[in-house]
Amino acid sequence: MTKREMVCVSCPIGCAITVELDDSGEVISVSGNSCKRGDAYARQECTHPERMLTSTVRVEGGNLPVVPVKSATPVPKEMLFDCMKEINKVSLKAPVHFGDVVIENILGTGVNIIATNEIY
Amino acid sequence: MLNYDLVVIGGGPAGMAAALRAHEKGVKKIIILERADSLGGILEQCIHTGFGLHYFGEELSGPEYAGRFITQVYDTDIDVKVDTMVLDISDDNVVTACNNFDGLLTIKATAVVLAMGCRERPRGALSIAGSRCSGIMTAGTAQKYVNIDGYMPGKTVVILGSGDIGLIMARRMTLEGAKVKAVCELMPYSGGLTRNIVQCLEDFGIPLRLSCTVVKTHGKDRLEGVTVANVDEHLKPIPGTEEYIPCDTLMLSVGLIPENELSKNAGVELDRITNGPSVDEYRQTVKPGVFACGNVLQVHDLVDYVTEESQIAGEGAARYIEGERADGEKVYTEGTNGVRYIVPQRINKNTDKDVKLYFRVGQVFRNVKLTVKCGDEVILSRPKKKMTPGEMENVLIKTDVIKRLPADSKITVSVEEA
Ligand code: SF4
Numbered sequence: 195m196t197k198r199e200m201v202c203v204s205c206p207i208g209c210a211i212t213v214e215l216d217d218s219g220e221v222i223s224v225s226g227n228s229c230k231r232g233d234a235y236a237r238q239e240c241t242h243p244e245r246m247l248t249s250t251v252r253v254e255g256g257n258l259p260v261v262p263v264k265s266a267t268p269v270p271k272e273m274l275f276d277c278m279k280e281i282n283k284v285s286l287k288a289p290v291h292f293g294d295v296v297i298e299n300i301l302g303t304g305v306n307i308i309a310t311n312e313i314y
Numbered sequence: 315m316l317n318y319d320l321v322v323i324g325g326g327p328a329g330m331a332a333a334l335r336a337h338e339k340g341v342k343k344i345i346i347l348e349r350a351d352s353l354g355g356i357l358e359q360c361i362h363t364g365f366g367l368h369y370f371g372e373e374l375s376g377p378e379y380a381g382r383f384i385t386q387v388y389d390t391d392i393d394v395k396v397d398t399m400v401l402d403i404s405d406d407n408v409v410t411a412c413n414n415f416d417g418l419l420t421i422k423a424t425a426v427v428l429a430m431g432c433r434e435r436p437r438g439a440l441s442i443a444g445s446r447c448s449g450i451m452t453a454g455t456a457q458k459y460v461n462i463d464g465y466m467p468g469k470t471v472v473i474l475g476s477g478d479i480g481l482i483m484a485r486r487m488t489l490e491g492a493k494v495k496a497v498c499e500l501m502p503y504s505g506g507l508t509r510n511i512v513q514c515l516e517d518f519g520i521p522l523r524l525s526c527t528v529v530k531t532h533g534k535d536r537l538e539g540v541t542v543a544n545v546d547e548h549l550k551p552i553p554g555t556e557e558y559i560p561c562d563t564l565m566l567s568v569g570l571i572p573e574n575e576l577s578k579n580a581g582v583e584l585d586r587i588t589n590g591p592s593v594d595e596y597r598q599t600v601k602p603g604v605f606a607c608g609n610v611l612q613v614h615d616l617v618d619y620v621t622e623e624s625q626i627a628g629e630g631a632a633r634y635i636e637g638e639r640a641d642g643e644k645v646y647t648e649g650t651n652g653v654r655y656i657v658p659q660r661i662n663k664n665t666d667k668d669v670k671l672y673f674r675v676g677q678v679f680r681n682v683k684l685t686v687k688c689g690d691e692v693i694l695s696r697p698k699k700k701m702t703p704g705e706m707e708n709v710l711i712k713t714d715v716i717k718r719l720p721a722d723s724k725i726t727v728s729v730e731e732a
Pocket of ligand 1: 207226227228230231232233
């Protein structure tokens with residue numbers, strides 16, 4: 195059995211949460227949280243943590259040299275750097291619009307990388 | 315001379331929200347003057363997500379959040395002049411500005427909204443020994459280099475100050491392949507949001523060194539390293555704790571200063587603590603017809619609060635333009651015992667709405683009571699699990715309470731033991 199300490203970031207109170215995990219990584223117990231959101235956050239963090247990924251992508255012939263992009267939904271945390279490699283391979287041609295899909299289903303995650311600004 | 319009902323100075327989230335609300339309230343001739351080449355303000359370079367959770371119920375990036383307001387502005391007949399620098403606001407609200415197309419512009423305004431935002435505290439404001447080599451910049455400048463101009467300002471980074479921009483840049487630089495060696499924070503606590511500490515530092519194993527500062531920079535043409543040292547309870551470096559960290563970039567995230575040069579010249583009184591104008595519940599300054607909102611008024615951590623505040627200012631400006639004057643009896647607000655300041659600083663007794671008091675505390679408090687009083691009367695008191703200087707708090711005061719308080723009395727907000 196292992197114990198993990200974490201701070202819940204679901205609201206500004208920031209409860210200190212302790213999670214007990216068994217040897218296969220299953221959650222046995224969550225304590226220290228003041229509400230249900232803390233419990234859900236802690237379980238997610240211990241089993242399959244996810245993060246929003248934001249970066250920029252090169253654009254040729256636009257008013258700016260790069261366009262900001264984001265993952266439409268969170269991607270697995272351990273894949274952030276691999277996703278960055280894919281994002282840095284891409285180069286677009288202006289114009290680019292809000293919501294344009296820059297990479298579809300990045301690394302098989304089912305998540306699209308989309309543009310978050312206008313380049314003209 | 316041009317004539318406008320409302321001149322809004324600054325086209326960031328504050329200026330846009332104020333202009334849009336005034337427009338909704340029926341103000342006819344509105345113009346936004348923006349110094350940069352497009353609307354959106356600092357949000358354009360804040361490409362991370364987390365904006366708009368309260369206001370839109372979605373996790374937007376900065377440009378997306380700004381984009382929604384930009385579209386709304388261009389859907390109205392609100393005039394916009396970008397690349398336009400405001401030089402002066404006269405006693406009778408004549409705004410002087412200049413740009414490449416019009417040359418010098420003078421605009422007679424019935425009301426003015428100050429929405430110039432803030433700027434970062436620069437290196438010059440800190441006394442760090444060392445030469446003026448390249449590689450030392452504010453975190454916001456670095457953010458512009460990476461996110462707008464598309465290049466990396468360095469490979470190995472030390473960040474001084476744990477404000478949110480510094481934390482966000484620690485993650486951004488790391489994702490782009492740089493090595494962030496440490497984030498040093500002078501205070502014993504971080505000034506950033508917990509969420510950012512977890513997701514920008516802990517996720518990437520970047521050490522946060524509390525009670526630690528940079529005492530010297532090394533390098534002649536380009537930065538080669540910094541000496542950091544721990545500080546004592548008086549924030550003075552402790553001899554013998556110095557440590558050399560090689561790096562080619564030092565980013566500063568050591569606070570934001572509201573940009574009030576224009577306000578000062580215009581005769582607007584500033585609050586000593588916020589460094590922003592002192593305002594009433596509609597965000598009207600002491601100068602009649604001049605309103606202020608957003609980071610020029612007080613430094614915010616959430617853009618949703620900027621939007622909310624700016625809508626209040628926009629509504630206030632609309633009421634002023636319709637002829638309403640705030641010249642009646644007032645009550646005043648004051649932060650005491652752990653509460654550093656309160657915005658608004660005064661409230662008109664005849665106000666027709668509940669008033670939210672926004673404030674920040676001066677240190678981290680756990681399990682305390684937040685108490686609002688007028689004289690000996692306790693208006694409200696509520697338990698607080700945690701309050702930190704990094705997160706703006708607010709408390710709502712009801713209209714009927716405001717109405718029954720004596721004129722010129724003082725509402726105090728304080729932290730008390732639970
Ligand atoms: S557990 Fe609940 S109360 Fe505690 S920080 Fe998380 S969301 Fe907030």
